[in-house]
Amino acid sequence: MNKEKIQQLEEEIKNLHYRPTNLKHSFSNVETKEFYCWFWDIHIKPVIEYSKQMAEKYGADVDAVWVGAILHDVARLTDEEPHDEIGSQKGYEMLLEKGFDENFAQKVKNIILRHRCKNYPPESLEEKVVASADAMAHFIPPFYLWISKYSNMSFAEVLEKNTKKIDRDFNDKIFFEDEKKLVEAQYNVLKNWFEFKI
Numbered sequence: 090m091n092k093e094k095i096q097q098l099e100e101e102i103k104n105l106h107y108r109p110t111n112l113k114h115s116f117s118n119v120e121t122k123e124f125y126c127w128f129w130d131i132h133i134k135p136v137i138e139y140s141k142q143m144a145e146k147y148g149a150d151v152d153a154v155w156v157g158a159i160l161h162d163v164a165r166l167t168d169e170e171p172h173d174e175i176g177s178q179k180g181y182e183m184l185l186e187k188g189f190d191e192n193f194a195q196k197v198k199n200i201i202l203r204h205r206c207k208n209y210p211p212e213s214l215e216e217k218v219v220a221s222a223d224a225m226a227h228f229i230p231p232f233y234l235w236i237s238k239y240s241n242m243s244f245a246e247v248l249e250k251n252t253k254k255i256d257r258d259f260n261d262k263i264f265f266e267d268e269k270k271l272v273e274a275q276y277n278v279l280k281n282w283f284e285f286k287i
């Protein structure tokens with residue numbers, strides 16, 4: 090029962106990325122559409138895959154992790170920050186509306202709230218799984234090209250900011266040694282790129 094409902098939810102959120110209804114701040118129609126389309130394909134989709142694989146492997150609640158991954162960046166669709174806090178409340182309400190039970194919705198709410206490991210560090214296994222998957226997905230090769238294409242920072246700032254981001258993702262957000270090893274080679278490649286000095 091839950092699986093079918095979750096599949097429907099995934100389809101619905103995917104469609105919101107493929108056909109965004111809100112114009113992204115300072116973006117044209119075409120840019121908004123392209124931005125969110127790729128956001129789904131190179132970020133949300135891999136976060137879902139990594140999360141489900143880790144949930145099976147480490148014995149976490151697969152359904153909660155799956156929904157948490159689908160909704161972890163839901164507030165980004167409307168450009169709202171802090172997207173962990175706003176998204177967790179939005180996701181929670183959405184799940185109750187769709188008839189998921191309160192306990193489940195609460196679990197997902199905490200997964201969304203804690204996925205950035207910023208002000209709210211993950212505590213439960215499910216929260217650690219999605220936070221790790223989020224960080225791992227940042228090491229998928231086109232991710233940083235995509236980020237840089239839409240950045241309004243100078244190139245030097247992009248390099249500096251991304252150096253910090255990959256260090257934080259690799260060192261503080263991936264909670265499992267096996268998964269750290271999976272992205273280690275790519276971490277080293279990106280580190281060479283971003284720390285390039287003339």
Ligand SMILES: [Fe+2]
Nearest residue numbers: 132161162223
């Ligand atoms: Fe994310």
